[in-house]
Amino acid sequence: MHSYLGYLTIGATVGGLRVGDMLVQLFFFLLLLYFVKKFAWGPLMNKMQEREEYVAGEIESAEKSRLEAEKASIEAAAQLNNVKLEAQKLIEDAKSAGMKQEQDIVESARKEADQIIQAAQADIQNEKEKAIQALQDKVASLSVLIASKVIEKEISAQDQEKLINDYIKEVGEER
Template identity: 75%
Template sequence: MLVMLLFFILLIYLVSKFAWGPVMDMMQKREEYVANEIEAAEKSRAEAEKASKEAVEQLQQTRQEAQQIIEDARNAGVKQEQDIVASAKKEADRIKEAAQEEIQNEKDKAIQALQDQVASLSVLIASKVIEKEISAQDQDKLIEEYIKQVGEEQ
């Protein structure tokens, strides 16, 4: 038993001298490696969360910018529509006024021409009346001819 005890003590001494130090060094290195990996994973997770938040913020900002562009385009379209309608109304009013002026001018010309014809026909009738004395029947005939000529010339 004593011999076993002696061998056991010798075995513990040899294990502690040759195996215990390298095993402990290996365990410490393994512990440091695992700690570094955990720390790296934690940093990666934090960076991923930060990148995700930045991406969400950038996406939201892009959506807002797109919405603003759409709203600006809509407002520009409405303004352009209003400008076109106003321009068309102005043009229609101008054309209407020009047409009314032209109608009035044509009407004045027609009245003037009718007055000239009435005057010439009156002179013609007066000259015929002066040339001969006419009866009531001849007078009615002349008036009917005069009305017929005025009606044809219009």
């Protein structure tokens, strides 16, 4: 059977305990250990460590910002409430101020109207009195005029002459 074994075949030997092999194995393994640690596993582990720290930091900062956001939202809500209250107060103030102003305006308008009415009444009274006065004056002069007209008509030439004479006489006497 062994005579059939070809070039590419599977087999194994136990081998003796050779010092050279031991030294080679030891040397190569330690060399390999050094090189893979330096060039492969070392950088890889550093990277993993770095990522671990990065993730931890990110989680921490996320937590922090979440807390901050919560605080900010609470603050915002409080502020909103304040603003609402303030706005309500403002509206109420404005309403009451408007009401008061309205009352004031009405009041002052009424007063003014009263004054105007009073002044007008006084004027009317005044005018009335003046008119009456004027009328009385007119009546007097008119009555004199009428009387003189009437007198004029009834006096004759004879009388007139007598009158003129009398007047002249009177004037002469007075001198």
